[in-house]
Amino acid sequence: MKEEKHCSQCGGTLSGRSDKRFCSNQCRAQAHNAKRQQNEGEQLMVRINATLRRNRTILRQASPQGKTTIYRQVLEMAGLDFRYFTHLYRTKTGNTYHFCYDYGYLLLPEEKVLIVNWQPYMEK
Numbered sequence: 216m217k218e219e220k221h222c223s224q225c226g227g228t229l230s231g232r233s234d235k236r237f238c239s240n241q242c243r244a245q246a247h248n249a250k251r252q253q254n255e256g257e258q259l260m261v262r263i264n265a266t267l268r269r270n271r272t273i274l275r276q277a278s279p280q281g282k283t284t285i286y287r288q289v290l291e292m293a294g295l296d297f298r299y300f301t302h303l304y305r306t307k308t309g310n311t312y313h314f315c316y317d318y319g320y321l322l323l324p325e326e327k328v329l330i331v332n333w334q335p336y337m338e339k
Contacts, residue, residue: 274318278330
């Protein structure tokens with residue numbers, strides 16, 4: 216007679232594959248989320264990724280045509296966190312664009328910001 220196995224999360228009876236650990240996708244997700252909550256590094260990564268996604272959304276909404284000049288204060292009020300970006304692009308003239316995935320910005324004089332989309336020529 217086989218020994219009955221139980222779900223690692225809720226204790227429910229398992230059926231099916233012999234190496235199964237969870238009775239449902241819900242239990243699996245709960246267990247993995249609980250494990251991730253215990254790890255401070257994971258929590259930091261989740262917060263940073265959320266900030267990067269929010270920054271990209273704000274830039275996309277502020278520049279629907281792909282190239283826009285806007286006051287820095289407007290972006291700050293929308294919640295853009297200028298400390299977080301995915302990469303930098305330096306032009307031949309020395310300007311540095313900060314990118315959040317495919318949307319970037321260049322800090323201009325007079326508290327203005329130029330928002331641009333990533334272009335294929337920037338790959339080099």
